[in-house]
Every structure is written in C-alpha cells, then in structure tokens.
Amino acid sequence: QVQLVQSGAEVKKPGASVKVSCKASGYTFTTYSIHWVRQAPGQRLEWMGWINAGDGRTKHSQKLQARVTISRDTSATTAYMELNSLTSEDTAVYYCARRGSGHGVDVWGQGTTVTVSS
Amino acid sequence: QSALTQPASVSGSPGQSITISCAGTSSDVGGYNYVSWYQQHPGKAPKLIIYDVSNRPSGVSNRFSGSKSGNTASLTISGLQAEDEADYYCNSYASSDTWVFGGGTKLTVL
Numbered sequence: 001q002v003q004l005v006q007s008g009a010e011v012k013k014p015g016a017s018v019k020v021s022c023k024a025s026g027y028t029f030t031t032y033s034i035h036w037v038r039q040a041p042g043q044r045l046e047w048m049g050w051i052n053a054g055d056g057r058t059k060h061s062q063k064l065q066a067r068v069t070i071s072r073d074t075s076a077t078t079a080y081m082e083l084n085s086l087t088s089e090d091t092a093v094y095y096c097a098r099r100g101s102g103h104g105v106d107v108w109g110q111g112t113t114v115t116v117s118s
Numbered sequence: 119q120s121a122l123t124q125p126a127s128v129s130g131s132p133g134q135s136i137t138i139s140c141a142g143t144s145s146d147v148g149g150y151n152y153v154s155w156y157q158q159h160p161g162k163a164p165k166l167i168i169y170d171v172s173n174r175p176s177g178v179s180n181r182f183s184g185s186k187s188g189n190t191a192s193l194t195i196s197g198l199q200a201e202d203e204a205d206y207y208c209n210s211y212a213s214s215d216t217w218v219f220g221g222g223t224k225l226t227v228l
Binding site: 097100111 | 119121152154156158163164165166168169170173175207209211214215216217218219220221222
C-alpha cells in the first residue's frame with residue numbers, strides 16, 4: 001500500500017541542525033511532490049516547503065527559507081528535510097506528505113517529533 | 119504568507135449540520151481552485167477530506183462537502199456524528215509554488 005515512513009524522534013540543542021527522512025513506498029516516487037508540514041504543540045499546521053520528486057525542484061516558505069533544505073534521493077525513494085539553527089520555537093511534530101493527482105495532500109507520514117532543548 | 123482565517127471553534131449537536139469558513143485573499147483562496155480540507159484527531163496525522171474545493175477522495179463520507187465563493191472557502195458537515203469531533207484545517211495554493219494553511223477550527227459535537 002502507499003505509505004510514507006519517517007525517521008524517529010530527535011532531541012537537539014539550540015543552534016543545532018536536524019535532518020528528517022521520509023521513505024516512500026507503494027507508488028512511483030518521482031510522479032508526485034512531497035511536502036513538509038510542521039505542527040508545534042497545540043498549534044496549527046504550518047506549511048514548510050515542497051520538492052518535486054521527479055526533477056528535484058524545491059520551494060520553501062518565506063519564513064523558513066533561510067534555514068530549511070529539502071532534498072530527495074530517487075534511488076532510495078526518500079525525501080529529506082533539514083532545518084538549521086534550531087531554537088525552542090522549532091519544537092514540533094514534522095510531517096512529510098504526498099500531494100496527490102488532485103491538489104490535496106492525500107498521504108501523510110506518521111510524523112517525527114523534534115524537541116529543541118538545552 | 120499569512121495563515122488563512124478560520125473560526126477557532128464551532129459546535130453542533132448530533133444530526134445537525136455545521137459550516138466552517140476559510141477566508142483568504144485573491145492571491146490564494148480566491149485566485150485558484152486548489153483549496154483542500156483536512157480532519158485531524160488528537161495525536162494523529164491529518165486526513166484529506168476535500169480537495170480542489172469540492173472533491174471528496176474515495177472513502178470519505180458524502181456528509182462532507184466543500185464550496186467556495188470569492189475569497190472564502192467553506193466546509194460543510196451534515197448529519198453530525200460523534201466521531202466528527204476533531205480539528206479541521208483548510209489549505210490553499212498561494213501563488214509562486216507556495217501553499218498556506220488556515221489557523222484551524224476545533225469542532226465540538228455536543
């Protein structure tokens with residue numbers, strides 16, 4: 001079945017970087033884009049950016065574009081999100097998700113909890 | 119990009135209908151028919167319930183429907199059931215290959 005499986009929870013110190021992986025299976029990886037969305041505790045969903053898994057083109061939110069890098073490895077059918085210069089405000093659950101053939105995000109990873117604490 | 123505007127909370131009794139609004143601008147909601155809606159239960163990943171303004175994915179109940187007028191999109195849930203109690207988010211394309219979510223709405227089934 002179509003699924004996205006993310007890497008495990010991370011605990012980082014302020015100023016550090018984190019890289020979250022998202023392994024896709026059950027469909028042709030290069031046909032769809034992968035989006036990254038985060039949700040701080042008790043807060044709303046926040047769109048971070050996306051990657052065209054076919055040609056590798058990316059786009060990031062204006063808020064995060066200086067600190068976030070989204071990449072993919074087509075041979076591993078895996079997308080990655082790296083966030084630098086972490087602060088406590090980056091503590092959140094990070095989701096990868098596939099944008100389907102319509103324009104809705106139809107498959108979500110299970111989420112990766114990133115905790116930033118000194 | 120600013121978040122789309124949703125009411126913080128709505129409520130309804132079982133069997134009733136409710137509508138959640140999602141207000142944006144001509145640069146996002148009003149400019150494209152790429153509005154989607156998500157249901158999120160506590161501790162779970164969001165679930166797609168409406169895409170491209172008014173389309174339901176396979177397996178989603180026909181009690182969920184979507185529409186758009188001008189810069190505001192709406193999600194209507196008819197025949198409210200206890201399991202509909204959740205947070206609901208709208209999402210829209212916002213030009214230049216960017217996307218934006220709404221602030222989220224907590225639905226309480228009384």
